[in-house]
Amino acid sequence: MSTGIEPTITLTEEEDWWVARDTETGVASQGRTKTAALDNLDEALAGYRGEGRTPSDEELREAGIDPERNVSDASLPEELE
Template sequence: MSTDTPASAGEPDAAQTITLTLAVDEEWWVARDEETGVSSQGRTRKAALDNLDEAVAGYHGEGREPTDEELRDLGIDPASNESGSVEDSEIFE
């Protein structure tokens, strides 16, 4: 779980400064890593921090591509799962 302690092997070198806020609806906790600007949420404080750990790891390039089976389990057709160039996207204009 995220803490303000120095990182261990395979993690960023600096300690993390995290802001943890209960959302206005009081149903979600929002966790934000101040160094990277990455945010995540969870129904509990622990869930928000665990989700933030995963999001920050992805920000730093960790992780792997999902398998075709994992995509199918999420209702995604692997044959239709294509990423295009950011320059070709209307969203990132």
Template sequence: MSTESGTTNNPPIGTTITLTYEGDWWVASDDETGVTSQGKTRHEALDNLDEALQGYHGEGEPPSEAELREAGIDPEQNTSGSIEDSDIFE
């Protein structure tokens, strides 16, 4: 396994990204948030990490009904609420 630290195209100043090669995959991790992604190439892993970090920071669009169905979720039964109201996160 090889490891190198660097930065993506436009990360905030002081951001440390760790890249490792594990098997057939490059794994990119943001050391501050712990967000991790992977790709078949270093570039793909970093691009996927950028996308994952956008989601982590609340950017992006909610899934469409078609995307929910594709993930096995019935849009009619899909409701959002606070974590405090959830039986799962007790």
């Protein structure tokens, strides 16, 4: 999916890591190589734009979320509103 915008990406080396940053969004990621940093940035930008895949129940559990109690569009409890 093309947005018609040419991204501006910076790559910097910081000790043993390469850091890739999209200057338009401020989203950044890192990797041990330039290629890894850019691949990780692509994944981070997809998540930032809501293009990521839905996590599996196992991934939700690993993140401390109970999939059976995770309800979309549910109202927040009063104490969190």
